[in-house]
Amino acid sequence: MYKSIIRPILFKFDPEKVHHFTFSMLKNFGFLTKLILPKPIESIHLEREVFGLKFKNPVGLAAGFDKNATLYNELADLGFGFVEIGTVTPKSQAGNPKKRLFRLLDDSGIINRMGFNNNGLHAAIQQLKQNKGKIIIGGNIGKNTLTSPENYTQDYLECFEGLHPYVDYFVLNVSCPNVGSHAKLEDVEYLKELITEVQKINKVQKRPKPILLKIAPDLNDHQLDEIITLVAETKIDGVIASNTSTNREGLKTPKETLDAIGNGGLSGQPIKDRSTRVIRYLSEKSGKAFPIIGVGGIHSAEDAWEKLEAGASLVQIYTGFIYEGPQLIKDINQMILTRSK
Template sequence: MYKSLIRPVLFKFDPEAVHHFTFSMLKNFGFLTRIFFPEPIADKRLEREVFGLKFKNPVGLAAGFDKNAVLFNELADLGFGFVEIGTVTPKAQAGNPRKRLFRLIEDGGIINRMGFNNDGLEAAIGKLKGNKGKIIIGGNIGKNTDTAPENYTRDYLECFEGLHPYVDYFVLNVSCPNVGSHAKLEDVEYLRELITEVKKINQSKAVQKPVLLKIAPDLNDHQLDEIIGLIAETKIDGVIVSNTSVNKEGLKTPPEVLAEIGNGGLSGKPIRERSTRMIRYLSEKSNRAFPIIGVGGIHSAKDAIEKLDAGASLVQLYTGFIYEGPELINDINREVLKRASRLPR
């Protein structure tokens, strides 16, 4: 129903306007999802225990959709196994000027240059206090755009301290191409410093929360080897592969349209193979030494299984959720169950 009736209407309007409209509908009329969408699949065989947390199924929603922790209870009702809020920064910020979100329909992709627009740490905490305990929540944290380089770590630590009582795991977002000083955030020396400081705070808590690193899909093998070494050294709990890409080669969308759109991170089908290849490389080269959450170009159950087979423990949707709708969650979980039934007992 979503692809045949709802999406054609939504795609006639500006993507960011549709995003806000969808939020409003889910928040105020979420009970109607039972009319338009099938009941989420619930089955013990879908449960996954990863970095000490029990997920009711392996399909999550990536950061960037519920930036301000407004909709996680309603998203749980759609069938997600976990929802990642954010990216949250210490202070509220408007992000980059509009227009900043673009559909590449021919490619099944999206380009965004949102720029960490969010209502800030205190607003997120206020919303998280309304958590009904339906779902595992991840906290994706970052720095404010106007923060000086010497204070980047301070921003991450402030968000970590503030969100610690309210989220189940953390993601250090160091790979978004739409923020300033992107290069420093991906420098291994800086990452070592950042992870070390976050871990100090985490270890001071009565209950420690898993901490993950989110990386870009544009890293080469040498850089991936450095990430493997960094994880082994710092004992960080896992990695999310991957964020959006700055590489826009080989797209069906005409070059003049891409030039008109301008800068931004590419997500969706065009990065599927790159993301999966990175998952496989990290998993095999590290001998599956750490959990991986696979994200990037999942538009079908087959795409999700491909990432799980490559070495991911869990998967996340974003662009595929927008293009394919909530039915995709059940499609993936149904395929996971089919495969489980074929395994020797």
């Protein structure tokens, strides 16, 4: 129903306006989802224990969809095993100028340059206080666009301390291509400093939370080796592979269309193989030393299974969720059940 009726209508309108419309429908008419959307699969055979947390199933929603933690309770009803909110920054910010979200229909992809638009830390906390305990929640945190380099760490620490009582795990978003002054966040020595400072706060908490690092799909083997060493040295809990890509090679969308769109991070089917390569490399070269959440280009159950076979412990969807609808969650879980027997 989604792909044959709902999606063709939604895709006639501006992507960002459709996003807000969909949010409003799920928030205000969420009870209808139980009537018109596929019933989620529930089974103890889908449960996974990863970095000390018990997930009811291994299919999550990636950050960027529920930026302000306003819809996680309703999203839980769709069958997700976990939802990652954010990216949350200390202060609210409007993000980059519109238009900033573009569908690549020929490629089943999306280009975005949203720029961490969100309502800020305080607003996210107020929303998370309404948590009904139906789902594991990850907190994806970042810096404000106008924050000067010497204060980057303080932004992350502020978000970490503020969200700590309300989320189950954290993600340090250091790989989004749509924020200013990005170079420092790619420096390994700075990442060591950042992770160390976050861990200092985490260790004195009554209940420390798992901390993950989200990395880009465009890293070369040397950079991936540095990530493996970084995880070993800092003892961070895991990695999310991967974020959006700046690489536009091999797209079916005409060059003139891409030039008109301009800069932004590419997600969806075009980055499927890149993210899977990163997952496989990290898993094999590290000897499966740490958990990996696989994300990037998952538009079918087979795509998700490929990520799991490559070494991912859990998977996340976003662009595939936009293109394929809630049925994708059920399809993935059904395949995992079938192939795990």
